[in-house]
Structure formats: C-alpha cells, structure tokens
Amino acid sequence: MAEPRSCEPRFSPPPHQPNVPAPGAAATGAAPAAATPGAPATPALPQAGPDEVALLIDDRPVVVRRGATVLQAAEKAGILVPHYCYHPGMSIAGNCRMCLVEIEKMPKLQIGCATAATPGMVVRTNNDRVKGVRAGIQEFLLINHPLDCPICDQAGECRLQAYEKDYGRGESRFVEEKVRFPKRYDIGRSVLFDAERCIKCTRCVRFCDEVSRSHELALFSRGDHAIIGTFPGRPLDNPYSGCTVDVCPVGALTWKPFRFKARVWFLKNVPSVCAGCARGCNVNLAVFRNRIHRMAPRPNLDVNAYWMCDAGRQSYDSLYSRPRFERPVVRAVPAAPRAGESAAAARPLRESPDPRAEPASLRDRALDLAAGLLREAARKGGPRALAAIVSARLSVEDLYLAKRVLGDLAGVARLAVPPHEEGEDDHLLIRRDRTPNARGAELLGFGAPSAARVREILDDVAAGRVRGLVVLGEDLLAIPGVAPAMVERLEALIVIDWWRSPTVDIAHVALPACGYGEFEGTVVNCQGRVQRLRPALRPPGEADPAWRILRDLGRRFDLTNEYAAPRAVFDEVAAKVPAFAGLNFSALGDLGAPVPGAPAGGAAGAPAVEA
Amino acid sequence: MAFEPLLTRNVGRPGSEAIDAYLASGGYQGLKRVLREFTPEKFVEEVKSSGLRGRGGAGFSTGMKWGFLPKGREKPRYLCVNADESEPGTFKDRLLIEKDPHLVLEGIIASAYAIECNLAFFYIRGEFHQGHRIFQKAVAEAHARGYLGRNILGSGFGLDIIMYRGAGAYICGEETALLESLEGKRGYPRIKPPFPALVGLYGCPTIINNVETLANVTLIAERGAAWYAAIGRPPKNTGPKLFCLSGHVKRPGVYEAPLGVPFLELLNEQAGGMAHPSRPLKAAVPGGSSMKILPASKCDVLLDFDSLAAAGTSLGSAGGIVMDTGTCIVGALLNLARFYAHESCGQCTPCREGTGWLVQILVRLERGDGRMEDVGLLADIAGRIEGNTVCPFGEAIAWPVDSYVKEFREEFEEHARRKACPLRAAAGR
Ligand SMILES: Cc1cc2nc3c(=O)[nH]c(=O)nc-3n(C[C@H](O)[C@H](O)[C@H](O)COP(=O)(O)O)c2cc1C
Numbered sequence A: 001m002a003e004p005r006s007c008e009p010r011f012s013p014p015p016h017q018p019n020v021p022a023p024g025a026a027a028t029g030a031a032p033a034a035a036t037p038g039a040p041a042t043p044a045l046p047q048a049g050p051d052e053v054a055l056l057i058d059d060r061p062v063v064v065r066r067g068a069t070v071l072q073a074a075e076k077a078g079i080l081v082p083h084y085c086y087h088p089g090m091s092i093a094g095n096c097r098m099c100l101v102e103i104e105k106m107p108k109l110q111i112g113c114a115t116a117a118t119p120g121m122v123v124r125t126n127n128d129r130v131k132g133v134r135a136g137i138q139e140f141l142l143i144n145h146p147l148d149c150p151i152c153d154q155a156g157e158c159r160l161q162a163y164e165k166d167y168g169r170g171e172s173r174f175v176e177e178k179v180r181f182p183k184r185y186d187i188g189r190s191v192l193f194d195a196e197r198c199i200k201c202t203r204c205v206r207f208c209d210e211v212s213r214s215h216e217l218a219l220f221s222r223g224d225h226a227i228i229g230t231f232p233g234r235p236l237d238n239p240y241s242g243c244t245v246d247v248c249p250v251g252a253l254t255w256k257p258f259r260f261k262a263r264v265w266f267l268k269n270v271p272s273v274c275a276g277c278a279r280g281c282n283v284n285l286a287v288f289r290n291r292i293h294r295m296a297p298r299p300n301l302d303v304n305a306y307w308m309c310d311a312g313r314q315s316y317d318s319l320y321s322r323p324r325f326e327r328p329v330v331r332a333v334p335a336a337p338r339a340g341e342s343a344a345a346a347r348p349l350r351e352s353p354d355p356r357a358e359p360a361s362l363r364d365r366a367l368d369l370a371a372g373l374l375r376e377a378a379r380k381g382g383p384r385a386l387a388a389i390v391s392a393r394l395s396v397e398d399l400y401l402a403k404r405v406l407g408d409l410a411g412v413a414r415l416a417v418p419p420h421e422e423g424e425d426d427h428l429l430i431r432r433d434r435t436p437n438a439r440g441a442e443l444l445g446f447g448a449p450s451a452a453r454v455r456e457i458l459d460d461v462a463a464g465r466v467r468g469l470v471v472l473g474e475d476l477l478a479i480p481g482v483a484p485a486m487v488e489r490l491e492a493l494i495v496i497d498w499w500r501s502p503t504v505d506i507a508h509v510a511l512p513a514c515g516y517g518e519f520e521g522t523v524v525n526c527q528g529r530v531q532r533l534r535p536a537l538r539p540p541g542e543a544d545p546a547w548r549i550l551r552d553l554g555r556r557f558d559l560t561n562e563y564a565a566p567r568a569v570f571d572e573v574a575a576k577v578p579a580f581a582g583l584n585f586s587a588l589g590d591l592g593a594p595v596p597g598a599p600a601g602g603a604a605g606a607p608a609v610e611a
Numbered sequence B: 001m002a003f004e005p006l007l008t009r010n011v012g013r014p015g016s017e018a019i020d021a022y023l024a025s026g027g028y029q030g031l032k033r034v035l036r037e038f039t040p041e042k043f044v045e046e047v048k049s050s051g052l053r054g055r056g057g058a059g060f061s062t063g064m065k066w067g068f069l070p071k072g073r074e075k076p077r078y079l080c081v082n083a084d085e086s087e088p089g090t091f092k093d094r095l096l097i098e099k100d101p102h103l104v105l106e107g108i109i110a111s112a113y114a115i116e117c118n119l120a121f122f123y124i125r126g127e128f129h130q131g132h133r134i135f136q137k138a139v140a141e142a143h144a145r146g147y148l149g150r151n152i153l154g155s156g157f158g159l160d161i162i163m164y165r166g167a168g169a170y171i172c173g174e175e176t177a178l179l180e181s182l183e184g185k186r187g188y189p190r191i192k193p194p195f196p197a198l199v200g201l202y203g204c205p206t207i208i209n210n211v212e213t214l215a216n217v218t219l220i221a222e223r224g225a226a227w228y229a230a231i232g233r234p235p236k237n238t239g240p241k242l243f244c245l246s247g248h249v250k251r252p253g254v255y256e257a258p259l260g261v262p263f264l265e266l267l268n269e270q271a272g273g274m275a276h277p278s279r280p281l282k283a284a285v286p287g288g289s290s291m292k293i294l295p296a297s298k299c300d301v302l303l304d305f306d307s308l309a310a311a312g313t314s315l316g317s318a319g320g321i322v323m324d325t326g327t328c329i330v331g332a333l334l335n336l337a338r339f340y341a342h343e344s345c346g347q348c349t350p351c352r353e354g355t356g357w358l359v360q361i362l363v364r365l366e367r368g369d370g371r372m373e374d375v376g377l378l379a380d381i382a383g384r385i386e387g388n389t390v391c392p393f394g395e396a397i398a399w400p401v402d403s404y405v406k407e408f409r410e411e412f413e414e415h416a417r418r419k420a421c422p423l424r425a426a427a428g429r
C-alpha cells in the first residue's frame, strides 16, 4: 500500500533552468556539424533518444537529457568545467565567468553553466583560448583578495586555491592598492563574514532567497566596491544559515563553531546521517583525533539535497557537553539503601557477589545482575510486572534486539516509545519529530511513539504493578511528571544509555552505550528510507553499542544467535520483518534505500550531484 | 539638397512640447493612418522594410526585433521605452523628451499597436527631472485627447503608459538591467539567452526600444517605409539621425542629419569647427564614449552604422566626443575609466575587478608612477574583459582602452618613460 507522501522533500527552485537557447540555435534534431574537409576526423556522435541530445565535448561523445547544460554534459563526460557561482541546487547566476568554454560556430566564449547543450554541439573546454580566459578570471578574482590563506578556515577546501593551482598563472601583475573591506564581520548568529575574501558569486544570497526563503542577504554597492550584506536589524539568522557557509566557494563565510578548530586536511570525513530529526539528512562527520569537529551536509537528492539545518549541524555538541559514564554502574542490591545513602549514591560494581567465582568482567556481572533482577521481578509480579521504555533514537538493530531479547525472551510485556516533538515541520527539511528512527520503531512493531502508552506504564510503576523497568536511551526523569520518588518502588530499574543522565544515577544497573558517531547501524527516516549511521569515533571506556549490550543480556535468557555485527542483525530484520523484506545491509550504500512500500525516488528529474 | 529636419522639426518653436502645438503641425496623423490602414503585422512589416535600426546603441533592425516576439498570446506583451540616456556625451533623447514629447509618444503608441501591447513603460533617467515632468504632462494630454487609454481613436486598440524613474545607474540603460530595475530589483543585467522578446519584463515577452528609435517610428507612420528608406545611405543605413557633439568643438550640441553624413562636415560645417583655432583635431569618438577612438587621420568617415564599423569603430549612441591637440589621451582615458569603474554593476568578475584595476594603472601613469609594462598590461586587461562579461558594458570599457592604447601607444609610453604627463609637464603643472 502506498505510504502518504507528506514527508517527501520538495526542493525549490527547480534545480536546473538552463536558458532557452537563442531562436534557431536549438533546432531539434539538427544534424551534427560536418567535419571540415582536411581537418582530423571528429569522433562520431552517438545515437540520442527522443528526449536526449548528443554532443561532443573535447572530442568525447556524450548523450544528455534535453535541457541539460554544457557544464552538466561535460560532467557526464568526466570533464570538469571549473565554476564558482553555479550550484546545482540553486538558480543560475552566470556571474563568475569561470565556466566559459568555446562552442563551435559561436564567436564568443559561452558560459557552460547557462548554455543548453544542443544536438551536434562541439564544445572545447580546454584549449588555449579557454585556458587564457580562466587564468584571467583567476587573476581578476585575486587582485583584491587578501591572500590570507594561512589563517583561513577554507584553506584546503577553497576553490580559489584549487583553481589557481590548476588554471592560474601563478603570479599576479597587480601592484596597486587592494580594495579594503570589513573582515571578521559578524553577519549572523553563527556565521562570520570576511568581505575581502568574497568573490561575489551570490551563492549565499540565492540560498537565502530560494532555499531557506529567509531573504537576509543581498549585494550592496557597485563595481569593485560591491559587498554582501544584511538589512538593518535583520542579521543572517535562519534555521539553515550554515548552508551559506557550505555553498560559499571561498573562505568569506565561516561557521563560528568551526573557526580555527582544525586544518581541514587533517579531518577525516565519515559519511553518516544526522540524528537530529526524522529527516535524517545525509552528512559527513569530520573527525580529527577522535573528535567530531564539523558536521556538514552530504548531497542526497532523495533526502536533503545539499542542505541541513543548523540545529542538526551542531547536534554533535551534546557528545561533548553531557557527562558520560564509562563503566557499568549498579546500585547496591538487593539490600535496601542504608540509612543516609541516597538513591543517587550509585557506584560502579566492585566486588563479585561470590568471591570464589572466576573473576568475571564488570560488564558480565552487571548483565548477570540485570538479568537476575528482571527474572526476580517477573517471578514475583507475573507477566505484566515487566515493561520497557525504548527510544526512537536507537538504531533499527538496537530496536530489533530490544524487541527480541526483552519482549520475546525476558518476558517484557509492554514496550513503549516516547515521542519527542518540537515545533512544526517546515517547508524544507526540519521535522517536528526530533528522533531519527520513529519510523523504524513503527515498522519493527513498536507502534508509533505514544506519550499515552508511556504514561500507562509509569502509572503502573507508581502503583506497584510494574516491578521491573528497562529504559533504553531515554532519560526517564526528564519525562514530564516523573519524579525519582515515583520509581522508588521498582525492584529492577535497568538503564542503557550513552550518557550519565539523572536516570542512570537512580538505576539498579546501568550500562554505558555508544553515543552518536560511535556505533554503526541503520535508521529509517520519515520518508521510509533506511540509511546507515557509520562509526566515526572510538567509544569511551566500556561503552558498547546498545544492540551488543542487548545481545549479551539476551544470552542470559538463552539467546543463541551470535550477531557478530550490525550487518547480521539487519539482515535478520530483512529476512524476518516483512516491512524490511528484500533489503540488504551492504546494498544500502551511502545513500540508503526506501523500505518496500515507501515511495521511491525524490525530487523528480533531479540533477546529478555535484562532484 | 538641404536636409529638412524631421526629428527636430518642432525643436526651437516656442511651446513645442504642448499637444496643441504638436497637433497644429500635423501631429498624430501618422498614428491615425496606422490605426486605419495597417494591421499590426503589416505595420511590423512596414517598419522592417523602412530599414530602421535601433538608435540606442546596437543598431539592430527594429522590425526584426519586433518579429522575435512569440506568436502565442498566453502572456501579455510589454513595450519598454529606454529613456535612461546616461552615456557620457550622449544627450539626444533628452532633447526629444523635453522639446517634442508627442513625437516620441506617437511612435510609442504606433509601436505598441504593431506589437499588440497594451501597457508600455517609460523608463527615464532619474536625473531628468524636467524631462520627466514634461513627458508626464504629454501622457496626460494624450489621454485627455483620446490618443491613450481605451479604444484609441475608435480603433479598439488601447494603451496605457507607466512612467518609471531610474535611480542614477548608467547600467540601467542596458536593456535587461532596465527590466530588473523596473521589476524593483537591483539593476543587474540578465544572462542572455533568453532574450527579452521571449522572457522579458515579469517573465513576459517584451520589446525595449530607444526614445529616438520610437520617434523614427512616428516618421514611418506618417510618410511610409518607402519614403523613409530613401533617406540616408540605403539600403542598410536609412533615416535621419541625431548626432551629439561635445568636447573641443565650437558649438557643442545635437545635430540632425541623414545617416551617412560625413563626420568632418558635421563638425566643421554644422558645429562650427574646433573650439580653439590654434588647436586642431587630435582624435574623436564619433559613436560615443563606449566606442573606439579614431585619431584625426582616420576621422574622414561617414557617420552611419556600417561605415563606422568598417572604420573600426561603431555608431553607438552617436554621442560624438571631439578632442583637440591639447588633450592628454591618457588623462582622457582615465576620466572615462573612472566613469566605467564607478558604473560597473559589479556583477561579473572581469568587469567588476578589471575596471578598477584599469583606473589604478591609469592614475599611476598620469601621476608619473607608470612603468613601461603598464601600457601592454592595460591592453591585456581590456582583452580579458572583452567578450567575457554578462553584458556589453564589458566592451564599453574594453574598446576604449584597447583603441586608445593602440592608436596612441607612443603617448602612453612617453608617460611611462618620462615618469610624467608630457602635456602637464609642458604646461608646468
Ligand atoms: C551599459 C549600457 C548602457 C546602455 N544605455 C542605454 C541607454 O541609456 N539608452 C538606450 O536607449 N539604450 C541603452 N543601451 C542599449 C540597450 O541595451 C538596448 O540595446 C537599446 O535600448 C535597444 O533599443 P533600440 O533597439 O531601439 O536601439 C545601453 C547598453 C549598455 C550595454
């Protein structure tokens, strides 16, 4: 059954609107240019379909869809036409002039970004004439540039640098005074502007006009005094402002949280998915010395195009602002807390319950204890005495094993997923569901996140009907209306979480899980697309992926499967859960795949992703 | 045979801007004839066969341009009158607007009829306060007499005109920057294609014509294409033309003559020759500041589109600038470059960065800090701008630089060699 498409992203403007060719220039089906007699034979043009055009670029034949630009056709032929102002997700400005190429029968060079490919066109992107113009553009762009590359965040990722290396003359003939502009100009909440580095490509302006639709930026003044700016009282402050930094091809716009944090060539980019909301924007985690320094969107036209929101971009901050716990923690049990010892006086388990036993690991003993407590609670209270509160921030693998181990083997009768909603869905990416995997939880049989079901369990806890509670990835005490006193009667409070939440401190047994970026797994976004989270960091201490903790807990309940890796769990999900039928972990790749039944594809006719 | 003024026939008569004076001299008869005797398509053909070429600078066939409009009528068509006249040395449109607005208006109405447009925009240079006032009054008069508004002269054809004042940017005279400005945006030229005839104002098919072009349409409406096509240098350079002359000329001003009039005849016979008898002609830019310069030795040219192209320059907006031997060519170019650097819209790289660079080099040369290599550098920079920009403004600065250096290289080199402006040095300044 077709899923509602309400979550399908709609990107505007239509990413590509190459200009209509001059009247007559695009006569459909025009014969390819005949080779000049005596000239070396040009390669034959391939056959083009009805909605396609065939052309020659640097003697390479290429077939593209009708309406594609010369720049896109070249890209398809594996030829890079250098460009600054062109961005595949925005309208065409044609102002940088870096993409000028020679087209047979046209006296002037033409900009590849705005010229439609026409049948039989013969394009040269790399002859001396084109190269000379490129060198000229480079020289023009650099005459007033401050050349402060050593202290520029963009160094290493800067197009001015890259193109100067490839196309520049390597020296400047400019001996005049440079035009001076404001540097370190505070243009918005999280973005700093260096007007001297700006090449006036207007990508940032177009982003704010067309994508975020917040219209904060504009060009002011004329000639070589032209400068990007904001209007009085309206700084650059929209939920996507970080994307202006991404699209800026130079170091003019920098992201305050990343300024001077790392040299980009030391960063390792790990492809992953943002866990900030149900969209699951594709990202790269930029890691240096086991720390995430930057999170930036990774193009995926079916999900986030080229964008992500600012909140998501900094969502990894919590990894470094929240306290962690590196070893399992248990509260002295089963003895009641001694007088004067508060519930918060939990401490790592030190002594083995039985001094003569083989010295078991701390983790094993914590898991033994957890299993024992759950068994005991079930024995005393019957089938409805066990419940679990499970987070939609967990991966498919975590959730699947939670269901299997807790639900099927340990006899946990009720598993509820609390909702995390905030604000409203917006016009672009942001979903009010702030969890990355609510859809996955639903498909795995947890039902939709439900505050009512959580409340029901908590009422039963307060009434003493639930004696054993497992909390996975949620801070119980942060749920509105929950106080430590309410859960005091629990005989078993088992918590698995990545940070030392207040709930960890009152748990009978708490096991440290991996935080964001520290584990591998999959999540299902609001569109029903399964996407991979990749491990980028070494987890601290004994922190373990939740699925592995659950697996090992399961062993105490006669779980026999080995599940060597998330891949094994996922492939079992695909084999056993109909909603995931036919999926394959390896085949998910970097861009994910829709679950069967979820609407396929994204923005129709979407362009190739920029290299 | 003496040439009867056609475009300036009413100029100089007292009260020539009032509709009564215009009607008294036979005004609006041409419009009546067109509405009565021509279908819109036939009048487009008529203008085509008149040979009329645009007077705004590019000299493109007006009838042909109109013919580029798409056949379909899904969207309204607009006519934009380009009255932004801001090129240094060009002041011919202003004369028509202030002295004979109805001659222009009649042409606008006839042209709108031809291209089946019911709303025209009159984009007038912001500094033209008087012209704006006069033209607005003319529009009101025409409305009152039934030459504008609904059902003009009972023909069923209707037209309204919206007046729009520029805000002081030369670039807004470039037709697509004009459209952006009209739409309330920054005056940035658009990338072409698409051309305005297909995608123009508010995305609708649009024709942009110069004031003088439209005044010529009135003449064709009055007396027909065959008569018109015999004026000037047929078949390709037809009609009367307004020529501006400024600089070291005895009587600077606007002169009307048929296309193809010899430049020296215009200068010496009509404008009274050079301003100072002791300082003969050194150079001239017959077409206007954006065009290539001609040294005196090459000034024996006919003033029409094709003759000037053959001479290596262009008719442009016919804003002729005359320089005598007291002129420092480097200083003249610096003056010009300053204007272009100031007026570059700043959109595209070569023009934005190149114009400022050219100014700085010229300042150094003129100040006495020039280097020999600067002379070649000037030409090289111009060459890197030319042809590589969004709009023809790039050529408007590249052509002068290139030609001034080419024609007067020795003078540039002397600046560098002597580390001084030779003329200033001679004058003890
Ligand atoms: C920088 C620049 C400034 C221009 N300024 C004017 C102007 O002030 N008036 C004008 O009629 N045309 C101007 N033009 C030419 C217009 O772009 C356009 O060609 C003209 O208005 C077309 O009218 P026409 O076909 O009647 O000549 C300018 C062109 C450029 C590149």
Ligand code: SF4
Pocket (backbone or CB within 6 Å): A197, A198, A199, A200, A201, A202, A203, A204, A205, A228, A244, A247, A248, A249, A250, A252, A253
């Ligand atoms: S700030 Fe960056 S993106 Fe914006 S115009 Fe300047 S160079 Fe382009």
Ligand code: SF4
Pocket (backbone or CB within 6 Å): B171, B188, B189, B343, B344, B345, B346, B347, B348, B349, B351, B352, B389, B390, B391, B392, B393, B394
């Ligand atoms: S050539 Fe100059 S005036 Fe024309 S678009 Fe480019 S910067 Fe603007």
Ligand code: FES
Pocket (backbone or CB within 6 Å): A082, A083, A084, A085, A086, A093, A094, A095, A096, A097, A098, A099, A100, A111, A112, A113, A114
């Ligand atoms: S990429 Fe084509 S002009 Fe900038």
